[in-house]
Amino acid sequence: MTHAGSRAPSRMLIAYAVLAGACAISLLPTIYMIDISLRNSADSFAPVLIAGHPTLRNYAAVLSHARFLRFFLNSALIAALTVLATLVCVTSLAYALSRLKVRGGAIVLLVIMSALLLPLASLLIPITVLLRTLHLTNSYLGLVGPETSLGIAFGTVIVKGAMDGVPLELEEAALLDGASSLAVLLRVMAPLCRPALLVVAVWQFLFSWNEFFLALVIMSRNAMKTLPLAPLFFEGPYMANPGKLFAILTLIGVVPMLFYAVLQRWFVSGLMDGGVKG
Amino acid sequence: MSLVAGGTMSPPARRSRPARLRIGASQVEAWAYVLPALGLFLLFELYPILANLWASVSHPHAAPSIARYAEAASDPVFWVAVRNSVVWVVVSIALEIAIGFPLAVLIELAIPRGRAWFRTLLFLPMVVTPSVIALVFTTIYAPDYGLLYGLFQALGLANSFPAVLGEPAFATYAVIVVNVWQWCGFFVLMYCVGIAQLDAEILDAASIDGAVGLARVRYVLWPMLRSTHVSLIVLGTIQALQQFPLIYLMTQGGPANASQTLATYIFQTGFDENRMGFASTVAVVLFVLSLVLVAVEYAIADNWLARLPLARTRGRAA
Numbered sequence: 001m002t003h004a005g006s007r008a009p010s011r012m013l014i015a016y017a018v019l020a021g022a023c024a025i026s027l028l029p030t031i032y033m034i035d036i037s038l039r040n041s042a043d044s045f046a047p048v049l050i051a052g053h054p055t056l057r058n059y060a061a062v063l064s065h066a067r068f069l070r071f072f073l074n075s076a077l078i079a080a081l082t083v084l085a086t087l088v089c090v091t092s093l094a095y096a097l098s099r100l101k102v103r104g105g106a107i108v109l110l111v112i113m114s115a116l117l118l119p120l121a122s123l124l125i126p127i128t129v130l131l132r133t134l135h136l137t138n139s140y141l142g143l144v145g146p147e148t149s150l151g152i153a154f155g156t157v158i159v160k161g162a163m164d165g166v167p168l169e170l171e172e173a174a175l176l177d178g179a180s181s182l183a184v185l186l187r188v189m190a191p192l193c194r195p196a197l198l199v200v201a202v203w204q205f206l207f208s209w210n211e212f213f214l215a216l217v218i219m220s221r222n223a224m225k226t227l228p229l230a231p232l233f234f235e236g237p238y239m240a241n242p243g244k245l246f247a248i249l250t251l252i253g254v255v256p257m258l259f260y261a262v263l264q265r266w267f268v269s270g271l272m273d274g275g276v277k278g
Numbered sequence: 279m280s281l282v283a284g285g286t287m288s289p290p291a292r293r294s295r296p297a298r299l300r301i302g303a304s305q306v307e308a309w310a311y312v313l314p315a316l317g318l319f320l321l322f323e324l325y326p327i328l329a330n331l332w333a334s335v336s337h338p339h340a341a342p343s344i345a346r347y348a349e350a351a352s353d354p355v356f357w358v359a360v361r362n363s364v365v366w367v368v369v370s371i372a373l374e375i376a377i378g379f380p381l382a383v384l385i386e387l388a389i390p391r392g393r394a395w396f397r398t399l400l401f402l403p404m405v406v407t408p409s410v411i412a413l414v415f416t417t418i419y420a421p422d423y424g425l426l427y428g429l430f431q432a433l434g435l436a437n438s439f440p441a442v443l444g445e446p447a448f449a450t451y452a453v454i455v456v457n458v459w460q461w462c463g464f465f466v467l468m469y470c471v472g473i474a475q476l477d478a479e480i481l482d483a484a485s486i487d488g489a490v491g492l493a494r495v496r497y498v499l500w501p502m503l504r505s506t507h508v509s510l511i512v513l514g515t516i517q518a519l520q521q522f523p524l525i526y527l528m529t530q531g532g533p534a535n536a537s538q539t540l541a542t543y544i545f546q547t548g549f550d551e552n553r554m555g556f557a558s559t560v561a562v563v564l565f566v567l568s569l570v571l572v573a574v575e576y577a578i579a580d581n582w583l584a585r586l587p588l589a590r591t592r593g594r595a596a
Contacts, residue, residue, distance in 0.1 A: 011388065012388060012389060012390070015384045015388035015389050016389060016392075018381075018384060019381065019384055019385065019389070019396050022377075022381055022396075022400060023396060023399040023400060025459070026399060026400050026402060026403050026459070026462070026463060027399060027402065029403075029411070029414050029415065029418060029459070030402070030403075030406065030414075032414065032417075032418065032425055033410070033414045036417070045422075045423040046423070046428075047422070047423050047424060047425060047427045047428030047431060048425075048428050049425060049428075088314065089314045089315040089318060090315065092311040092312075092314060092315070093311065093312055093314070093315035093316070095311055096308050096309075096311035096312045097312075099301055100301060100303045100307070100308035100311060101308070102305070102308045102309060102311075102312055103305055103308075105312075108312055108316065111319070111324075112315065112316070112319055115319060115323045116512070116513075116516065117512070117516060117568055117569060117572055118323060118327070118516070118565065118568070119516050119519040119520035119541065119564055119565070119568050120520045120522075120541075121519070121520050121522060121540065121541035121544050121545070121561065121564055122326075122327070122330065122544070122561040122562070122564040122565040122568070123322065123323060123326040123327070123330075123561075124326075124544065124545070124548075124561070125326075125330065125333075125544065125548045125554060125557050125558055125561060126325065126326035126327075126329035126330055126333070126558070127322055127326055129329070129554070130321070130322075130325065130326070130329075145318065145321070145322060146322045148318055149318035149319055149321065149322035149323055150322070150323075152315045152318060152319060156315070171301065175301065181301045181303040181307060181311075184301055185311075206405050209407065210405075210406075210407040210408060210409075212407075212408055212409045212522065212523040213520075213522045213523065213541075213545075216526075217545075217549060227407065228407050228408070228409045228410075228523070229409070230409075231409045231410060231412070231413045231527065232409065232527065235413065242417070245413070246414075249410045249413055249414065252407050252410050253406045253407055253410045253411075256405040256406060256407065257402055257405055257406060259405070260398075260401070260402065260405045261398065261402075264394070264397075264398045264401070265394065268394070268397060268467070268470075268471075271467070271471050272471050272474050272475065
């Protein structure tokens with residue numbers, strides 16, 4: 001309506017063309033990765049996007065590799081535990097700050113938020129020394145602990161925002177029934193904040209699944225390594241065999257992509273409705 | 279102001295009062311909810327900062343001193359790392375905003391359908407494991423068999439193909455390009471969220487006042503998204519400063535330390551060379567640098583806001 005008649009459709013076409021071009025650039029490396037994983041050894045060093053003659057042989061080879069499957073299992077367990085621990089920590093902290101009138105709550109919030117300004121590299125050495133002292137290197141807890149703590153600041157912003165938006169009337173009914181503070185949290189607040197909790201869960205899963213720096217220094221034993229370390233591990237052995245290496249890369253990368261593709265609708269709407277400040 | 283008392287429950291007898299019924303948790307109970315998150319914060323965030331500060335000045339058989347800071351100041355690689363870290367922040371954020379903001383505007387305001395598709399496809403690089411991306415782009419940049427070489431070949435420029443990651447002048451920027459490729463989609467999504475939360479009435483009112491097209495984007499939309507800009511700049515700063523896997527796997531900080539950043543230098547000095555005290559000193563510098571950059575960014579943003587007529591409004595009440 002506000003557009004000048006005939007110019008609107010052509011403008012829209014240009015917008016679509018620009019966006020399609022941007023999507024092509026954003027997908028191109030992934031397409032290239034998948035194609036190399038499907039190449040036979042004769043084509044594997046061809047400097048082209050799509051080589052043709054696809055084969056699944058590389059996948060058959062790497063999927064039967066016991067070490068790779070172990071990495072996969074480690075990653076899945078650590079990501080699941082990290083998501084769970086983050087949700088527990090973030091939900092209870094947000095609840096205390098939003099509803100329980102903790103004395104000094106404003107200071108706690110400020111202190112926790114300051115973690116958003118800490119680059120991981122500046123924490124890495126003391127974390128490693130601490131975990132060595134506690135004998136937690138090469139253990140699941142050694143990654144779950146730091147990864148959870150690194151997700152708390154972002155998670156608290158999201159969940160506290162959502163909880164602040166829940167009308168007080170909704171918990172009054174439960175209180176009249178004599179519910180305890182924990183019952184109000186579990187029966188009223190947490191279910192009402194499900195979209196925000198999903199945003200936090202998706203974000204933490206992706207962070208944990210992809211985390212490289214901590215895993216590199218904490219998981220030195222092969223049996224405890226996670227998937228982000230797999231490229232480093234297989235790079236040498238598969239130097240002359242990019243097809244197999246890229247099959248591994250594809251298997252690692254496809255999990256978070258599918259995960260996000262399935263959950264993106266709720267992730268985005270959770271961000272839009274939630275208390276995200278920009 | 280509330281009925282929070284020392285007891286376990288607020289008495290239902292107060293129902294007739296206009297004061298709201300509150301969850302009757304004692305301070306002890308309330309702090310029990312704070313404890314897990316706070317404990318992890320103290321253990322893995324506050325303690326490391328303090329431990330770094332102490333490790334940077336303490337010496338096994340001598341009094342605390344700033345000797346390691348002097349050592350860092352006279353180390354040319356340290357200064358390369360500082361410079362590269364700042365370059366990472368400035369170039370990454372500038373490109374991510376320059377690419378992300380226009381794409382978000384196109385998605386939210388210029389097309390009638392397909393928004394979710396574009397948001398998702400552009401966000402996908404963001405979710406792929408950085409160590410995977412590092413190897414894919416190393417192959418793309420590879421001489422003789424990489425995709426970029428193929429492109430040069432097709433254009434008849436095969437002979438002038440540069441050693442992208444092997445050339446000191448290019449290496450840092452070649453890795454930053456990968457970082458920008460990965461994070462643009464995040465900027466797009468956050469700008470989309472920001473635009474969707476704006477008050478549609480103000481945008482419409484502005485277009486009635488004659489602000490259409492680029493003018494509306496520049497003078498109405500851009501200033502109204504101030505808090506999105508600030509959040510993204512702060513997040514982008516910390517993200518660029520802590521980038522490690524791309525650099526470590528693509529250049530190892532080389533060639534000849536040319537692409538070293540503070541993050542990779544902390545790893546190299548602390549773990550490869552086993553100079554933990556020196557690495558802690560570099561870590562303190564990184565921590566201080568991140569605070570300084572964020573403070574500067576806030577100062578610039580505040581200054582900039584003072585000269586703009588419109589503050590950002592929130593479309594949906596929280």
